[in-house]
Amino acid sequence: MGAGLWGRDDCRDVACNVSTGWGTFAGMDILRTLQRDVAAAVERLYGEPVAPEKVQINPTLPEFTGDYAAVLFPFVKLARKSPEAVGAEVGELLQREAPYVKGxxxxxxxxxxxxxxxxxxxxLQEVLSTPHYGRQPRRGERVMVEYSSPNTNKPLHLGHVRNCLLGWSCSQILDAAGYDVVKVQIINDRGVAICKSMLAWQKFGEGRTPQSEGIKGDHFVGDYYVLFERKSQEEYEAWQQTPEARALYEARRKPEQSEKDFFKEYKNRWFNEHSRLGAEVRDMLLRWEAGDPDTLALWRQMNNWVYEGFEATYAQLGVRFDKNYYESDTYLLGKDIVEEGLQKGVxxxxxxxxxxxxxxxAGxxxxxxxxxxxxxxxITQDMGTARMRYRDFGCKRMVYVVxxxxxxxxxxLFETLRRLGEPYADGLYHLSYGLVELPTGRMKTREGTVVDADDLIAEVLRLAREQVAERGSPTEGPEAEENIRRIAMGALKFFMIRVHPKRRMVFNPEESVDLQGQTGPYIQYSxxxxxxxxxxIEHESIDLSTAHQYTDLQPQEKELLKALREYPSVVLTAAQxxxxxxxxxxxxxxxxxxxxxxxxxxxxxxxxPEARAFRLQLSRAVGQTLQSAxxxxxxxxxxxx
RNA sequence: GGUCCCGUAGCUCAACGGAUAGAGCAACUGCCUUCUAAGCAGUAGGUUACAGGUUCGAGCCCUGUCGGGAUCACCA
Known part of the structure; x- marks a missing residue:
């Protein structure tokens, strides 16, 4: 540090990017260049070394003249001069010595x-000539992203949609940041819940299938889960009238507690101790765990119906997975780690x-x-699966979208793995996102206010189609269909992703998704x-080679270029x-x-012609960057x- | 009660500790005889929940208070 300002060595990064022809200094590194040169100027003027990264450079606000602004407050003390005087001296020096400064x-x-x-x-030339502008070189490091992670007893809902969109975009961003991303989901395919669907289907299904009923498999299975809950509730209400129940109520009620409240509170216990359906479900779960062939066959059949349904929804959302983990394979994992932890004294x-x-x-x-x-x-299971995944893929970073x-x-979980000394423990990250709420509050299964993912997608498609028709654009044919789909999903995705993950968000299915203003379609339209x-350009074979002769750059053009310059760092920040x-x-x-x-x-x-060439080139760069983002x-x- | 998260315009959201806190929606005004008006420009809307503190500078950091949420299961 502090070796000559603007000496030959510096020339390489500041300026002499001669290979591109007419340029004389590097564009994309302007912030670092300014940081370094301002730091060097301060040092030369006031004799105190300054670390370049301490120099803060911001884009100049539109109401002032200039392009980038250096913040000088941190240096007024060591200069022992007013901020204005420091600015004048540093500015003067920069203008005299730095080849890229105009004023x-x-x-x-x-x-x-x-x-x-x-x-x-x-x-502009750099943006256009950089292949995959915004993508970082490969790091040779793997990251795992777990997202979606559904239960197989009911279809995906609004919450899964946010989860999937976050998981997918996060994966894409990590990929652009140079990581090799492994996308996985853990499917909760076992347990009491799916047994409820199985039992209800066995008792009341009469051999019906998704095909015979013409509904998606996940909805089909979900309907039997709901049916089970209904039958169970009926059984419970009937039971409440029995002498046994009356006696229990009289014996155990708390003072002031109403009959309704008492039985609401007692429901779980009733299900475990008195319910016939409850006993049958537990019996089924035991048979499943014992590997009973008929039970396993039914279980496979029902889960496969669900998976077909999930696949359709995932395809609509445009998300995929590199590997599925199934809870039925992993639910016994982790016991060896427990043994190990005991020996280690953790x-x-x-x-x-x-x-x-x-x-x-640790609080x-x-x-x-x-x-x-x-x-x-x-948590036992999660410890086990973490280690298994590390063995499977060698990811030192794992992101859980939950x-x-x-x-x-x-x-x-993370603290436990850290204490166990797992090699990937420091790379674990919980991408925690807030619930999606309705204007009426939280979604409740029992109150039937859950917004189904497929319904939601259908509604957004319907709205987009309506808008397209209203504007007189074609709505028939495969090309129109595809455009409508892209607009609809663009609106939905942008709406959900633009909010910081941690924030809870309110989603109004009535108004659904806007297509104007700060929306996906606004971006698509540009x-x-x-x-x-x-x-x-293609049709009229326009000559773009004179773009660099354009001299009278307008503020709107500079703003675009400034924004283009930021793209790679935005991707990096998003990834970090x-x-x-x-x-x-x-x-x-x-x-x-x-x-x-x-x-x-x-x-x-x-x-x-020069202005036209320049603006076309600029437009191309913007188009590429928009598409990439x-x-x-x-x-x-x-x-x- | 303990821990964690969140409080920014009527609504939905922005703002590496930097300049006069910005967008969109909703409301009101303008702009299609020139590359698509899903666009652009303008008006109005704020004591950044409140009170202190840290510093050249705080919506952001620290302390406290008040509101909202989550969690504190040998459920997953």
Missing amino acids: YNVVKGFLNIELKETFWHEL FFKKEDGSVWIDLTD HDQKVVLRADGTSVY ADEQNYHFAV WVRIHGLMQR EYDPSHVANYGYQLAKNYHRFWHDLPVFNAPT MHLLGIEMPQRM
Whole structure:
């Protein structure tokens, strides 16, 4: 540090990017260049070394002149001068020595730097000539992303939609950031819940199938789950009238407790101790665990129906998985780790034989990791699957996309794995997202307010079709169908992804998804405009080689270029923070800048051939970047709107 | 009660500790005889829940208070 300012060595990164021809300094690294040169200037002027990363560079606000602003407050103390004086001195030095500076001005403690026009041309050229602009080189490191993770007793709902969209976009972003991403889901295919569906089908199904009834398999199986709950409720209500129930009520009711409240509270106990259906379900679960062939056959049949249904929904959402894990394969895992943890002294055994971990010093409680009877609990299984996945893929990072209800569970799981010394423990991340609520509050199965994923998608498609028809665009034929699908899903996806994952979000199915304003279609529309221009270039064979001769750059054009420059760092930030909303909001900003540019400045009808060439090139760069950014969110561009 | 998350315009959301807190929706005004008006421009809307503190500078960091949510199962 502090070796000469603007010496030969520096020339490489600052300026001499000669290979591209007409450029004289690197465009994309302008922030680092400014950081370094401002730091060097401060050091030269005031004799104190300054770390370049301490220099803060922001885009200049639109109401001031200049392109980028250096924040000078941190240096006024060591300079022993006013912020204005520091700005003037640093600005003067930069303008004299740095080849890329056109001018400067100082407002309060901000040094606004105006860049020469060659900088902007260089920047545009870099964006256009970089293959897959925004993608980082491969790191040779694997990351696993677990998302969706449904139960097989009911269809996917609104919450799964947010989960899937987050999981998918997060995977895409990590991929763009250079990781090799392995996308997995863990399917909860066993347990009491699916047995309820199985039993109801066995008793009341009369051999019906999804095919015979013409409904999706997941809905078909889900309907039997609901049927079971209904029959069970009927049985319960009948039971409440029996002498046995009356006696229990009189004996156990708390003072002030109403009959209704008492029986509501008693339901689980009743199901386990008195219910005939309950006994049958438990019996079925036992037969399943014992490997009874008939039970297993039924179980496979019903789950396969569900998987067919899930596949259809996943296809609509545009999400895929590299591997499925099934709870039926993993629910016994983790016991070896418990044994190991006992030996390491990470776990301890209580008198009854149950095994625990004490996390009180980490701000958590004591937690059971193995029951007294030697059977696993939820967290045992998660420890086991974590290790299995690490063996399967060697991922040192694993991301769990799971709703924030389970924050505590994952905090405990990760801390436990850390203490066990698992090699991937520091790379575990819970991508916790807030529940999707309806305007009326939380979705409740019992109240029938659950928004079904397939219904939701159908509704959004219907709305998009309506809008397309209203604008007089074609709605018939495969191409129109595909455009409608892209617009509809673009709207839905953008709506859900643009919100920070951690926030709870309110979703109004009535108004469903807007197609105007800060939306997916707004972004798609800007791309469609560009797409139209690109097609004209083809047809009319326009000469774009004079773009660099364009001199009179407009503010709208600079704004676009500034936004383009940010794209790679936005992708990196989104990957580091596991937060796709950054990319969504960036896409909106870029589209907004483009719409303004389009409105204010003629492209094809630009005043000069150079201006036209430049604006077409600029449009192309924006189009590519928009498409790339939306691709990271799983949003596809329609050919026309 | 303990722990964690969230409180920003009527609504839905932004804002690496930086300049006068920004967008969209809803409301009101304008702009299609020039590349698609799913667009653009404008008006109005704010004590960033509240009170202190840290510093050149706080919506953001710290402390407390008040509201909302989640969780604190040998359920998954």
